[in-house]
Amino acid sequence: xxxxxxxxxxxxxxxxxxxxxxxxxxxxxxxxxxxxxxxxxxxxxxxxxxxxxxxxxxxxxxxxxxxxxxxxxxxxxxxxxxxxxxxxxxxxxxxxxxxxxxxxxxxxxxxxxxxxxxxxxxxxxxxxxxxxxxxxxxxxxxxxxxxxxxxxxxxxxxxxxxxxxxxxxxxxxxxxxxxxxxxxxxxxxxxxxxxxxxxxxxxxxxxxxxxxxxxxxxxxxxxxxxxxxxxxxxxxxxxxxxxxxxxxxxxxxxxxxxxxxxxxxxxxxxxxxx
Numbered sequence: 096x097x098x099x100x101x102x103x104x105x106x107x108x109x110x111x112x113x114x115x116x117x118x119x120x121x122x123x124x125x126x127x128x129x130x131x132x133x134x135x136x137x138x139x140x141x142x143x144x145x146x147x148x149x150x151x152x153x154x155x156x157x158x159x160x161x162x163x164x165x166x167x168x169x170x171x172x173x174x175x176x177x178x179x180x181x182x183x184x185x186x187x188x189x190x191x192x193x194x195x196x197x198x199x200x201x202x203x204x205x206x207x208x209x210x211x212x213x214x215x216x217x218x219x220x221x222x223x224x225x226x227x228x229x230x231x232x233x234x235x236x237x238x239x240x241x242x243x244x245x246x247x248x249x250x251x252x253x254x255x256x257x258x259x260x261x262x263x264x265x266x267x268x269x270x271x272x273x274x275x276x277x278x279x280x281x282x283x284x285x286x287x288x289x290x291x292x293x294x295x296x297x298x299x300x301x302x303x304x305x306x307x308x309x310x311x312x313x314x315x316x317x318x319x320x321x322x323x324x325x326x327x328x329x330x331x332x333x334x335x336x337x338x339x340x341x342x343x344x345x346x347x348x349x350x351x352x353x354x355x356x357x358x359x360x361x362x363x364x365x366x367x368x369x
Contacts, residue, residue: 107285108138109284113142113273118292120352124358136156142248153219165355296341309346
């Protein structure tokens with residue numbers, strides 16, 4: 096069984112959680128299955144939506160923790176993360192704002208669950224990945240305020256504004272490092288389990304500018320991720336918890352609850368197969 100293989104992965108074992116917006120719900124089902132089977136990480140590396148899951152799970156990496164994480168995802172509503180302000184959208188279109196949406200509602204939502212926790216105090220070592228807007232390189236956040244680090248990692252360009260931490264301006268980590276296996280190795284991992292989110296299912300595209308933009312960016316991130324998985328760092332043992340394609344989109348916030356059950360069932364079947 097694959098579960099036997101998982102149990103013999105070299106330690107330290109990193110759970111790598113890529114981004115995917117609303118599709119991050121799928122990772123909750125994976126974590127639930129792994130926790131029930133007593134497969135625990137030695138470190139967590141989160142990117143964008145995966146950073147949300149990694150941060151929340153880091154302080155309660157258990158069956159109870161995944162139940163709480165599931166409850167949080169089921170409680171999310173679009174207004175918690177995306178509040179339409181026509182004036183701001185107009186100003187952004189005119190080049191007078193850095194984004195179409197304000198990230199403060201999302202930070203308030205995260206702060207409700209993370210409080211003022213500091214990354215360096217996480218019971219399971221935690222790394223949050225963002226992108227340095229100055230030079231396009233990934234930034235590994237392992238200390239300081241957890242909530243603001245997660246907001247930075249989730250700041251999809253133009254949708255949300257860049258986040259300033261110290262002298263750096265940070266945006267979504269998935270822009271350059273959606274599956275940061277090299278960072279897992281640099282952090283000392285001997286093996287990594289990649290908790291993938293569903294790739295976009297094939298289908299007729301909606302021919303609206305914003306839909307085409309997000310669809311194209313999704314394809315770009317997915318293609319880069321496949322390249323990374325084909326060429327992992329030397330010495331790093333990698334397993335991917337595969338996710339089947341889904342028609343659900345990155346911004347389908349509050350409508351992806353079914354992905355949690357789907358992921359749990361798929362992961363249990365995958366782990367118990369040859």
